Amino acid sequence: MFRYVLTAALALLAMPAFANDSIAELGTGGLILSRSDAVAMESEDLYISPEKVTVDYVFRNNTDKDVDAIVAFPMPDIEGDPNEMPAIPDGQSDNFLGFEVTIDGVAAKPQLEQKAFALGIDIGADLKAQNVPLYPFGDAAKAALAKLPQAVADDWIDRGLIIEDTADDGSGMKTVYVPFWQLRSTYWWRSTFPANKAVRVAHRYKPSVGGTSSVSFFYDGQFQGQYIAYKTRYCMDQTLENAIRKAAKNDPDGTPKYFENRIAYILTTGGNWATGTIGKFKLTVDKGDPKNLVSFCGENVRKVGPTRFEMTAENFYPEHDIDILLLVPTGGDGGSGG
Template identity: 45%
Template sequence: MRIYRNLVLKPSILLRLSVLALASGLSVARANDSIAELATGGLVLTRSADIEMRSEDLYVSTREIRVTYHFFNTGPQDKTVTVAFPMPDITVKGPDDNISVPTENPENFLDFSTRADGRPVTTRVEQKVFAKGVDRTAELRKLGVPLQPALKATNDALDQVSHAQWGELSFMGLTDTEEFDDGSGVLIHLRPRWTLKTTYYFEQSFPAGREVVIEHRYKPSVGYSAGTALGSRQAAKESWYKEYQRKYCMDASFFGAIERAKLVAKSDFPPLEEQRLAYILTTGGNWAGPIRSFRLVVDKGDPQNLVSLCGDGVKKIAPTQFEIRKSDFIPTRDLDVLILTEHPQQ
């Protein structure tokens, strides 16, 4: 194992899509107010034996994810295939489900955009709502309720639904009720309890014997905790702590930096906040053969931030950036990134 400043390297591990919340700086218990990240990924092509991926260049940060693909049609005929970008499912089951959604756009909630050979691509979107395993999209559209359950606009629209319809919506598993004071007194509010599935897609032509460059970018869903219990001996005995060690490949170098932060702060807990990113590498593979050239750059945002992730062959290329290059790469594991940042000055 090679250790770089603020980066710990170990073999890759499998991403688990559910996210465990960490504790705030005042407690070693897992916090209720943590915000969970959504695991996102790249493009998915309809399977083709003739289209190979010559290269993939992936940039991951808390501000933006950018991916550039170089595809080549090795076959004797032009191919037109469906290219899809499956957005992560958004599920709200209860009042404690806090999900990081970077925009208020009910359809393009990750601000996703695509270009093919330098030209903007017009994508279509398919959205479906499920509750108790049944497609309930039509019911919500009829009521004029946004399909994205984690938006303020959705809650506002549900507040306008007639009380006479509450029972039916609850029976379908679409909604539940919560009682709280929103500034106008204690009232009972209708709240979403459904899953939204979203896919962006477009048709792309791949001329025989030619390369096609597809680029896409979007704002990531960044998990967040206002503090961290990492470095706590008591928390180290808990199952979520071991999962963090496995998921982010943290070791003595990373924990040493946390201990130094605690000493400077003269506190049992480090003055650090968590940011978490998850990227699904394994959604690909519907092209011919491995990725000839794969490049990953992880940007931790600030030179003082601590970052831990799993990988091998990492090279520090800038004060905040770390690079992994692979040849003939077949993705079999996904990427998780943990970034610890200093508490903002009050």
């Protein structure tokens, strides 16, 4: 496994702090086909940055008959838990990642299927009966829960659909009902793959970028806490660690002045097409400005431009997901990077 550390400047806003000054990233991946025996993936061109993820596929039906298939894009599951707020690009929309797809250059209109669960039980009918949106975040769900009859609210609390949350909204302490259910969303559409022809499918969305308000694996002058887990997950090497030590040494408090951003891309859900491999695979990570630090795992990664690094492979079988760690200076020069 090639270990690569990049220095980057990414135009990111500081993430808001929650109970533990951390926001969880939502792992998101690519497309899934209902047919795997006839349609092969000739190529996949994957681009990841904190601002956007784009994926360009070329599928080919190598048989002598047209193939009709369902193509699906599973959105990440989200939990309506006020104590574990995930990073959601659009907190008011069912399409909370801004997902878009084209087929041979023409915009497609996928259908959205949503299901809500509490304790593993489908509670979609309960929510719809009270005109409560299945999407747990946003003003619409908050307003609908405030109108629940008391008997319904008590029943939902007992069944784990909602919980009571007491907080000061500026006018005094108030108790409100907040969602505690899980939402599962999938965009899907029917597609025809003509016999012995290629079909180009492209999709894009804004990634869920997790964050922590400081470097969670370095404090009191040493690497500790989640250090081992981070080193394994993000392939952190000596270059990155030296940059963190230097930033801590240059700070009067001995603290490296960075905050974390994290992006997770689920690559291992792929492989459900003919042969299970990708003919030509390309991954591009956009690094941005050199003052930020970026670490991720990859093989034969090379620099292809001022802000981009690329990994390519042939007959590629996706065995591991892609996890990207970004350390963004909170002020000053943040060190010189690696």
